[in-house]
Amino acid sequence: MASRFFSGDLMSETPPSRDYHHGDLRRALVAAGLEILERDGVEGLSLRAVARQAQVSHNAPYHHFADKAELLAAVAAAGFDALSESIAHQVAAAPAGSLLDGLRGVGRGYLQFAAARPAVFRLMFRPELTRPAEHPLLKEAEARAFGLLVSQVAGCQQSGDLPGADPLPPAAMCWSMVHGLAVLRVEQVLDETPLGDLPFEQLAAMAVEAAIRGVRGSMH
Numbered sequence: 001m002a003s004r005f006f007s008g009d010l011m012s013e014t015p016p017s018r019d020y021h022h023g024d025l026r027r028a029l030v031a032a033g034l035e036i037l038e039r040d041g042v043e044g045l046s047l048r049a050v051a052r053q054a055q056v057s058h059n060a061p062y063h064h065f066a067d068k069a070e071l072l073a074a075v076a077a078a079g080f081d082a083l084s085e086s087i088a089h090q091v092a093a094a095p096a097g098s099l100l101d102g103l104r105g106v107g108r109g110y111l112q113f114a115a116a117r118p119a120v121f122r123l124m125f126r127p128e129l130t131r132p133a134e135h136p137l138l139k140e141a142e143a144r145a146f147g148l149l150v151s152q153v154a155g156c157q158q159s160g161d162l163p164g165a166d167p168l169p170p171a172a173m174c175w176s177m178v179h180g181l182a183v184l185r186v187e188q189v190l191d192e193t194p195l196g197d198l199p200f201e202q203l204a205a206m207a208v209e210a211a212i213r214g215v216r217g218s219m220h
Helices: 022-040 047-054 068-092 099-116 118-124 136-159 168-186 200-218
Strands: none
Touching (some): 022 068, 068 118, 068 136, 099 118, 118 168, 168 200
16 A cells, blocks of 8 residues: 555656745746646646646645636736737837837737637636636736727827727727637637638738728718
8 A cells, every 4th residue: 555655656746846936936827827728728727737837736826816716817817918918019010100000010919819829818708717807907907908909099099090089989899800800710610611711811901901991981
């Protein structure tokens, strides 16, 4: 019996603990959660799973997350921050002085993120799992991402490239158009239709242009 309890298989279930500082441990656990999510899906994400991935004791996550819902909210918040980075990168790559190209960059960054990280994107928009109303950090991360779109729309309005003075309605229109295509890609619905034969980059560019044309035409 002794050999069974001290077998290599059993001992491997308790990974060696790493020496994380308090803030670093939380970041490491969230990073582990993102890795698990992309590898195994949300079904594989748990406090014990992130502890194993981060190579800390199974009790360590409870210093930062009371339950799985808090962990999911933190991972989703990290997803929104990564989305913001994707958007900001595309906006920065737009030609200097072209505000509409900056707005196009918002759409490209959004769609590129969704296509590259579908599991994370899917979790970000699962409020029944992440409970954003109960987690201020998640709501703040969402607001930062949406704020990038709003600021670009506002800039286009101020320059006269888009009509109106309130950026929220046109921002909602642009988001709806781009998000719809993102969901069709993430859920692999496009592959079930003749649209699946079209390059996604082409569909993305068309969706972004359609959103801008729609705003310019409907807000007069």
